[in-house]
Each structure stands twice: as C-alpha cells, then as structure tokens.
Amino acid sequence: MREYARPALLLTPLLLFLSIAYIFPFLGVARWSFTLPEPGIGNYETALTDPLVISVLVRTFRICLIVTIVTVVAAYAIALIWVCGTPGQKLFAELCILIPFWISVLTRAFGWVALLSNRGVINTWLLGAGIISEPLTLVRNEFGVVLGMAHYLIPFAVFPIASAMRSLDERVLLAARGMGASRLRTFWQVFLPMTGPGVLGAAVIVFVFALGFFITPSILGGGRSVMAAELIYLRIFQSPDWGLGAAISVLMMVTVGLLLALLMRFARPKSMLR
Amino acid sequence: MTSATVASEINVSGIGKSYGNFQALSDVSLNIGRGEFLTLLGPSGSGKTTLLMILAGFLKANSGRLRKDGVDITDLPAEKRGFGMVFQGYALFPHMSVAKNIAFPLLVKRQPAAEIRKRVDQMIDKVGLRGHENKRPSDLSGGQQQRVALARSLAFEPSVLLLDEPFSALDKNLRGSMQEEVSRLHRDSGTTFVFVTHDQSEALSLSTRVAIFNQGRLQQVGTPRDVYERPVNGFVAEFLGDINILPIDGAHRSGDVVKGRCAGHEVRVDCGPSQPSATLAIRPEHMSLTVERPAGVNALPVIIQSATYLGSATRFTVKTTDGPPLIVEMPTHAASAQLDTGAKAWIGWKEDRGYFL
Numbered sequence A: 001m002r003e004y005a006r007p008a009l010l011l012t013p014l015l016l017f018l019s020i021a022y023i024f025p026f027l028g029v030a031r032w033s034f035t036l037p038e039p040g041i042g043n044y045e046t047a048l049t050d051p052l053v054i055s056v057l058v059r060t061f062r063i064c065l066i067v068t069i070v071t072v073v074a075a076y077a078i079a080l081i082w083v084c085g086t087p088g089q090k091l092f093a094e095l096c097i098l099i100p101f102w103i104s105v106l107t108r109a110f111g112w113v114a115l116l117s118n119r120g121v122i123n124t125w126l127l128g129a130g131i132i133s134e135p136l137t138l139v140r141n142e143f144g145v146v147l148g149m150a151h152y153l154i155p156f157a158v159f160p161i162a163s164a165m166r167s168l169d170e171r172v173l174l175a176a177r178g179m180g181a182s183r184l185r186t187f188w189q190v191f192l193p194m195t196g197p198g199v200l201g202a203a204v205i206v207f208v209f210a211l212g213f214f215i216t217p218s219i220l221g222g223g224r225s226v227m228a229a230e231l232i233y234l235r236i237f238q239s240p241d242w243g244l245g246a247a248i249s250v251l252m253m254v255t256v257g258l259l260l261a262l263l264m265r266f267a268r269p270k271s272m273l274r
Numbered sequence B: 001m002t003s004a005t006v007a008s009e010i011n012v013s014g015i016g017k018s019y020g021n022f023q024a025l026s027d028v029s030l031n032i033g034r035g036e037f038l039t040l041l042g043p044s045g046s047g048k049t050t051l052l053m054i055l056a057g058f059l060k061a062n063s064g065r066l067r068k069d070g071v072d073i074t075d076l077p078a079e080k081r082g083f084g085m086v087f088q089g090y091a092l093f094p095h096m097s098v099a100k101n102i103a104f105p106l107l108v109k110r111q112p113a114a115e116i117r118k119r120v121d122q123m124i125d126k127v128g129l130r131g132h133e134n135k136r137p138s139d140l141s142g143g144q145q146q147r148v149a150l151a152r153s154l155a156f157e158p159s160v161l162l163l164d165e166p167f168s169a170l171d172k173n174l175r176g177s178m179q180e181e182v183s184r185l186h187r188d189s190g191t192t193f194v195f196v197t198h199d200q201s202e203a204l205s206l207s208t209r210v211a212i213f214n215q216g217r218l219q220q221v222g223t224p225r226d227v228y229e230r231p232v233n234g235f236v237a238e239f240l241g242d243i244n245i246l247p248i249d250g251a252h253r254s255g256d257v258v259k260g261r262c263a264g265h266e267v268r269v270d271c272g273p274s275q276p277s278a279t280l281a282i283r284p285e286h287m288s289l290t291v292e293r294p295a296g297v298n299a300l301p302v303i304i305q306s307a308t309y310l311g312s313a314t315r316f317t318v319k320t321t322d323g324p325p326l327i328v329e330m331p332t333h334a335a336s337a338q339l340d341t342g343a344k345a346w347i348g349w350k351e352d353r354g355y356f357l
Helices: A002-035 A042-049 A051-084 A087-102 A105-116 A121-128 A142-166 A170-178 A183-194 A196-211 A215-220 A228-238 A242-266 A269-273 B048-056 B098-108 B113-126 B142-155 B172-189 B200-206 B224-229 B234-239
Strands: B010-019 B022-032 B037-041 B063-068 B084-086 B160-164 B192-197 B209-214 B217-222 B244-247 B249-254 B257-262 B265-269 B279-282 B288-290 B298-309 B313-320 B325-331 B344-349
Touching: A002 A042, A002 A242, A042 A051, A042 A242, A051 A087, A051 A142, A051 A196, A051 A228, A051 A242, A087 A142, A105 A121, A105 A142, A105 A215, A142 A196, A142 A215, A170 A183, A170 B084, A183 A196, A196 A242, A215 A228, A228 A242, B010 B048, B022 B048, B022 B063, B022 B217, B037 B048, B037 B200, B048 B160, B048 B192, B048 B209, B084 B142, B098 B113, B098 B142, B113 B142, B142 B172, B172 B192, B172 B200, B192 B200, B200 B224, B209 B224, B209 B234, B217 B224, B217 B234, B234 B279, B244 B325, B265 B298, B288 B325, B313 B344
Parallel strands: B037 B192, B037 B209, B084 B160, B160 B192
Antiparallel strands: B010 B022, B010 B063, B209 B217, B244 B279, B249 B257, B257 B265, B288 B344, B298 B313, B298 B344, B313 B325
C-alpha cells in the first residue's frame, strides 16, 4: 500500500498548483459562458451561428492546419539533418533550432515585420534589384501569420520527431537495405512510417499551440487576420461581452482536449502503457 | 518459385578493418563453399561480427578483396549483393504485419502480386506461423519473431544467408528448437549460411565448418570435429571447452609415438605427424578416474580435490603430485563411490587422446 501511496503524495503539490492556476479559473470561465449576461446556452448559440465568430473560428482552424503542415514538414527535414547528418551539419541544425528558441516571441514577430513589411529588407532589396516594381504584401496577411507562427513552432516539432528518429533501431534500416531496398524506398516504407507516431505527436502539439497564438497573429496579421485568441481578448477586454468570450474559450478548450485524447490513443499507446 | 536456390561461393582474401589504432580484423582469408554452413566463432570483440558486416556490405574493409562466385563484390553496396540477413534482435518492421514483413523483399524485387502471395504463404507454412500472418511483430513471442526474421530473409531465395547471433535473446530450450529449425532451413534451401555466434556448443552442433576468431585474427578453420579435437593453438583449445594442460619433460619421437615424462611417470602420445612440445592438452571427458591404476593406458596418480555431481556426469578436480590441477568428467554411472574428496586415485587416458599444443 505504501509503495502506491508515496508517488500519489509526491503528486499533490502539482495537483494543487494545477487546481489553483488552471482548473478553478477554467471552471469560472465555463460558468461565465452559461451565466453572462443571462443564464442559458445563448452564448454557445451565438458562437456557433454568428457569422463573424464562425469566420474567425474557421480562419483559426485553417491557419492552424496550414501552420501545422508547414511546421511538421520543415521540422522533419531539420530533425533528419540533426539526427543523421555529419557532425558539422548536426551542429548547424542545433544552432538553427536553439537560437530562435531562446529569442522572445515578441522580438521574433517584430523581426519578421522588419524583414517583410512594404519598406522592409526583402521588399527594398527586390525593388532595388529591379525584380519587382511594386512592394509585395508579405505581412499583415495570412502569409505573414503562417510564416511567423511556423518559425516559432518548429523547435517544438523538431524535439518529438528527433526523439522518434533516435529511438529507431538502426538494424531495421540495415535489414531493409540488405533486402535490396534503395535508400528512397527504405525512407518511405520504413523510416517514415516508423517515425510516424513522433510526427503525429509533433503535429498535435503544434496544432494545439497554434490555436492559442495571440501575439504573433496580432502583430503579423495586422488586425486583418484575427484568430480565436485575439477574438476572445477583444470580447473580454474591449467589449463587455464576457459570456461570449468565455463560450469561445470553452469551445477551444474542448477542441484541444479532443485532440490530446486522439494523441494518447494513436500516437503513444505503447509507450504510455509499458 | 520452386526453383532451387543457387547457393553462392564466397572468397575472402586478406580482409582487414581498423578503427583508428584499433585493428578489428587483420588479414583474414577464407573460402566459404557453396551450400556450406560456416560459423564465425569467437569471444566478443574478436572481429567475427565485423567480418559478417563486411560480407553484408554494411561495413567497408580497409584492405583485401571479397569475391562472390569469382566476381569481385568488394565495392558493391549492400542492396545490390542479394544476401539475406538475420539480425541480432531480428530487426523486423514493427509497423508491418508478419505477412507484409515477409513480402517486403519480394516487393522490392518487383515480383507480381500473385507470386508474392504464393511465396509468402509458402514461407509462413515453412516456419510454422500459420494463423499469425496478420499479427504485428510486437504481438509475437521471441521465438516467433525469430521465425518471421528467418522467413523474411529466405523469402527471396538469397544465394547467401548471413545470421548475426540470432539466438542470443532466446532462452535455452527455445534456442535448441530454433537451432534445429535453422538446420532444417539450411538443408531445405541449400543456401550458403554464414552464422556468427560466441556460443561454442551452438557452433559445433550446427556447422559444417567453424572459423574461430580471436583479437581480429582468424585462428583456425575446420570441421567441428577438427577444431575440437585438433585445435591449432591454446586459444582454440580453451575456447571450445575445458581442457587440461600437462607439462611434459623431454618429449621425443620414438617410432609411431611420442614419449616423455610427466610427474615422474612415462607418458606415450600418439599424435600423428604433429611436432612434440612441452605441453600436452587433453579434454576432461577423454580422461577417466579410477581407484586402481588402469592398465594399457597413460596413468598418473592424483589426489581428488572436489567432486561435483552434475546429473548424467560427475566432474572431478584432481591434483597430480607436482603438476597443475586437472579436470576429469566421467559418466556418473561409471564413477566409483570411493572416488570422493581427499581420496587417492589414478587418472588415465588413451595414447591417441592427447595432442601437443
């Protein structure tokens, strides 16, 4: 009995912290969504029927999906170099992953603005070189948002993917080669499927992170590509519509919960059980 | 698909491999005959696995050439060699079913789907995995995974099958039955097998020939009987099992036999043409231990230091008056009850049983 009780005891501080910092506040938010301005499910009806809210939710999911795909593909390539490259390539990949990781999200967003704006580095150079005659719209639109978010999220995807690649038994790859499979076939039919759970895990992490993005879309989207987090912020801090803001929060939370359940079910069942 | 496999012959000449200052393999030359079951045997770090990986094409040798049926394959990449390989730990594809694992090499060879189905079916029957076709490797026992690995490596009828310590993860009973299975697959397929192990009894029981390695050098190649009964040096003799070493004074050839003295008694050795030396080696099971001096054989008086009952056999540690301790192993039913710790007794062995190292 004692052996089972001890770890539970060690977990109590964590549970307490989670309760105070997350669970009770969330329950409070959930209560607002059903009680403000008047009791009922009116806020959910509005959230799921109001064209503005729906358009923001659809945009949020579309952007997050695109960001997830871009991020995971880029992260896979970086992880591949990081795990399988020559020592020099490994060091380079490591720097590319870690340096942005250490820089504040705000700094990075403004960095992108400096690069991408109409009078930014890229447009100035392209105009000066005579390649374009009008500045390209690279920022204050979805393109800028996707770029900025993917850039921020890549390290979070690289770590689970690289860990999946590292835990792969090299002999399995040798076995495929030994049976006459080319490098390309070995990659597509053995390496990629075997690292699939890592990719799925990375995709869910990136998607969930992306759903809650606030600073990057609001700076790089320039108010034209409002996403769910920004909408919630506007509802709660700029219009006295706490109930609707809370309802959208709850909907996002449920989505995240479902995605995490999916991750547990398909991406890590073995490692979780054994 | 019933066409018999064409077994290949491999010629290894002067193969060497080093990692920095460490010489993993030095100048190994060896012929592996068509349809042979050759075992590479040695302690860990002896270079046996290095040689197998060079044969497979996963490692590049620093020197020497490799030929398959007379064609130089030294620089041929692994995927073009057409060798089958069974890895330590099996290296099955965890995301594929048993049937898909076995079908993989056939898909690579772009065989028609109907042929592949037929061949996979055949292999599943051959290794006794009927009913497990659609399971994932992780749902199988170690022995079953081993069978999948064997089926997969033999499915495309390779001209050579390389096996890297395939039984090291299995328990003793299962190991025995898998050894029989591998023997049977060798007979059925007629393919050349090259097998790596550090287990000398496995090597002796499975192989047509054994190649013994130590510290990156090939020590001896021969039939199991050759290497066990006529080892070329002390390492081979000791690696293949317990051995007693007796110091011999004044060994000299006298007619058909060699005569010398050991612990004050005359010893006669019928060792064929080999040169007499100062050390005589005899396997424990080739010696007998009796209360009375045995007649017609070499005999030395000893004191019994310990007797260990092993079931079918009893193992004695004995000491000659001024020689080293010796080990004698006798069938329990042949050992007298008077042979007990502290008792005086005689060891005896036939003249043709010992050999000079």
